[in-house]
Amino acid sequence: MTITLLLEQSPLAFTFLSVLxxxxxxxxxxxxxxxxxxxxxxxxxxxxxxxxAPAERFDLVMPRSRCPHCGHGITALENxxxxxxxxxxxxxxxxxxxISPRYAIIEALTGLLSGFVAWHFGFGAAAFGALPLTWGLxxxxxxxxxxxxxxxxxxxxxxxxxxxxxxxxxxxxLGSAVIGAxxxxxxxxxIYHLFRLLTGKEGMGYxxxxxxxxxxxxxxxxxxxxxxxxxxxxxxxxxxxLLGLKRIRQGVxxxxxxxxxxxxWITLIWGHPLTNAYLAVSGAH
Numbered sequence: 001m002t003i004t005l006l007l008e009q010s011p012l013a014f015t016f017l018s019v020l021x022x023x024x025x026x027x028x029x030x031x032x033x034x035x036x037x038x039x040x041x042x043x044x045x046x047x048x049x050x051x052x053a054p055a056e057r058f059d060l061v062m063p064r065s066r067c068p069h070c071g072h073g074i075t076a077l078e079n080x081x082x083x084x085x086x087x088x089x090x091x092x093x094x095x096x097x098x099i100s101p102r103y104a105i106i107e108a109l110t111g112l113l114s115g116f117v118a119w120h121f122g123f124g125a126a127a128f129g130a131l132p133l134t135w136g137l138x139x140x141x142x143x144x145x146x147x148x149x150x151x152x153x154x155x156x157x158x159x160x161x162x163x164x165x166x167x168x169x170x171x172x173x174l175g176s177a178v179i180g181a182x183x184x185x186x187x188x189x190x191i192y193h194l195f196r197l198l199t200g201k202e203g204m205g206y207x208x209x210x211x212x213x214x215x216x217x218x219x220x221x222x223x224x225x226x227x228x229x230x231x232x233x234x235x236x237x238x239x240x241x242l243l244g245l246k247r248i249r250q251g252v253x254x255x256x257x258x259x260x261x262x263x264x265w266i267t268l269i270w271g272h273p274l275t276n277a278y279l280a281v282s283g284a285h
Contacts, residue, residue: 008123015118018131022114023081025135026107031060033106033142037149070095081107102142110138113265120269129165130268133158133218137261140211144257150207155214162218171268172220180216184224185209208256215264223271226278230263231256 007014039059045051056063065074072094078084085104092099113134121127136158140150159181166177188209196202215227239254267274 011119011122014123014127015115018118018127019111019115022111022131022135023107025114026110026138027079027081027103028060029110029135029139029142030103030106031065032139032154033146035060036139036151036153037143037147040149040151040153067092067094067097069097081111106138106142110135113138116269125165125168125170129161129170129218132161133268134265137265141258141261144207144255144261148205148253148255150205150211150257152207152210155207155210159210159214159217162214166217166220171218172222176220176222177217180219180221180224181213182216183221184216185213187224187228188212204256208260211257211260211264215260215267219264219267219271223267223275226271226275227260227263227267230266231259234263235259 007017035058042054042058046053065079066072067074069092072092078088078093082104085099085101085107088099090099090101090104091097114131117130117134118127121130136154140154143154144150162171163174163177163181166172166174171177172180188204189206192202192204192209212224212228216224219227235254235256238259242254
């Protein structure tokens with residue numbers, strides 16, 4: 001029996017393999033979340049601010065991961081997803097400084113969501129598209145939380161990938177996907193400019209427009225209302241809760257990307273049942 005046939009016939013095997021792959025990808029996503037914003041800032045400073053490029057190579061591969069406190073190079077045994085964090089008890093083996101739990105959280109989240117995607121869709125094109133989309137959304141959410149950026153280098157390739165998968169109607173017909181991409185971008189773009197015209201303030205960034213367009217490309221224009229309603233609702237509740245707990249100050253912007261990413265992923269998995277349930281409830285009244 002070939003591996004492909006095994007994965008097709010055994011959802012459990014496909015799910016287990018996806019969890020393992022997700023854990024490894026999660027480790028890499030931690031690198032992306034930390035380094036990509038720095039890379040973009042350095043490129044901007046070199047190209048537009050005419051600053052001299054740093055002598056040391058800095059990208060997603062080099063230099064090797066190391067402790068930001070003492071410079072201790074992370075060994076292969078110290079880089080095993082989740083297990084290394086637990087074995088080190090969340091501390092650097094060199095200087096014993098605390099390691100952010102974010103690293104283990106991202107690895108665990110990526111592994112769990114990857115396994116769920118595999119179990120939900122089964123072996124096939126839908127899962128093969130949903131996995132990189134899930135990984136990209138985790139990276140985008142992590143970057144937006146820390147820097148309030150949604151890099152085009154992640155958003156735009158995923159947008160085009162969604163359109164490519166829908167050439168054969170993997171998630172929605174191609175016409176709905178193209179309209180969804182355009183409608184997703186233009187709708188938030190219009191709201192942004194209307195809000196700025198009325199208040200003189202900027203309510204969201206262009207990265208949010210592109211991320212919303214991304215979901216239109218993957219899921220079609222039909223799912224856009226559900227995504228924006230869920231993201232806006234959860235974002236408002238979270239903002240009010242953080243204000244009440246005094247975790248943020250009045251007027252401090254809250255990144256919208258993580259809420260949009262979470263709502264889009266939920267819609268990817270349960271969009272049709274949620275929409276049908278809403279229509280059933282609203283029709284009953």
